[in-house]
Amino acid sequence: MSEEELFKGYPRGWFVVELSKELATSEVKPIKYFGRDMVLFRGEDGSPRVLDAFCPHLGAHLGYGGKVVENTIRCPFHAWRFDETGRCVEVPYAKRIPAKACVKSHPVVEKQDLIFMWHCPHGSDPDWEIPTIEEYGSPGWTEWDVSLLHIKTHPREVVENLADKAHFGPIHGTKIEKFSNEYNGHIGIQRSKGIAYPRGGGEDPFESQSTYYGPGYMLTVMKSVLPNILLLAHTPIDQNSLHLRFGAMIDQSNLKEGGEKFAAQYKENLLIGFREDIELWENKVYRPRPMLCDGDGDIGALRRWYATFYDNDTAA
Ligand code: FES
Ligand SMILES: [Fe+2]
Structure with missing residues (x-):
């Protein structure tokens, strides 16, 4: 199978679909990821849920005008209600609920201010957990400061x-002095060491470890002047566009006076650096058989991981 065919469809894994603070109790939002229309809502018990969007009755989109009732969502059209498993639990004007009235539900986990959805093309259950970031919420560390970017590219880039x-x-x-990758099951790691040259001048020696937990959620632990953890969570919308949530949490405990401005500038620098990647991705082509040389990283190993x-051979 060629690599072009291999990366058709969407990968299996946990993907960030919203920030916790963007979904209030009883709020309903239409979302579209993996080429699929869905509805995200937060029940009265505070837990987020994701269901496929279209009502089995006459096809209304539950995300437009749907209302949360307790922990179910009520269709705007004829008020059928669906629970978190997607089963219809009420048809207000009928004596019997049609046995097959249901929409597909998707596993959801909310963790450290992010809402994740499990995506699997053929419906299998999650087979790994989202890691806990020990530093998150501990003294000195900021919370996530996240920018949402809409990028026209394929996630493999x-x-x-x-x-x-x-x-x-x-x-x-950036000058790279040391660089290595390691792959282990659903985890993919990059370790690097080098010197960054911030736009504002000066040098920033750093040592970092970037870890993908599955195909769409990456954390970078960065040891530098300002220790920080970067979030890079991307979720495919369709075959050629994705949402990327780029965020940082910063250890401000050793910042001196005026440090907040410095921290803001530091974050801005990270984002500028990142925008350079984006411009590249949006305009490049994919080379299934790239011409590589000895100074390149091991692109082949990354692609195999x-x-x-994309277990396309078993995809429904
Ligand atoms: S279309 Fe949803 S209740 Fe009729
Ligand atoms: Fe980059």
Whole structure:
């Protein structure tokens, strides 16, 4: 199977679909990811849920005008109600609920201010857990400060950065001294050490470890002047566009006076660096058989690892 065919469809894994603070109790939102219309809502018990969007009755989109009733969602059209498993639990004007009245539900986990949805093309259950970030919420650390970016590219381009050792110089102006990758099951790691040259001047020696937990959720632990953890969570919308949530949490405990401005600038610098990647992705083509040389990272190993999330041979 060619790599073009291999990366058709959507990968299996946990994906961020919203920030916790963007979904109030009883709020309903239409969402579209993995080429699929869905509805995200928060029940009165505070838990978020995701169901497929279209009502089995006459096809209304539950995300437009649907209302949360207790922990169910009520269709705007004829008021059928669906619980978190997607089963219809009430038809207000009928004596019997049709046995097959249900919509597909998707596993959802809310963790450390992020709402994750499990996506599997053929409906299997989650087979790994989202890790806990020990530093999150501990003294000195900020919460996530997240920017939502809409990028017109295929997710494999974003993931490929993990192994692309040679782009740090030309794109990010960073000098890389050490670089390695490691893959283990659903986890993909990049370790690097080098010197960054911030726009404001000066040098920032850093050591970082970027870890993908599955195909769409990456955390970078960065040891530098300002220790921080970066969030890079991307979720495919369709075959050629995705949402990328780029965030940072910063350890401000050692910041001196005026440090907040410095921290804001630092974050801005990270985002500027990141926008350079984006411009590249939006305009490049994909090379299934790239011409590589000895200074490149091991792109082949990265692709083999990423392909494990696209079990197309078993896809329905
Ligand atoms: S279309 Fe949803 S209740 Fe009729
Ligand atoms: Fe990059």
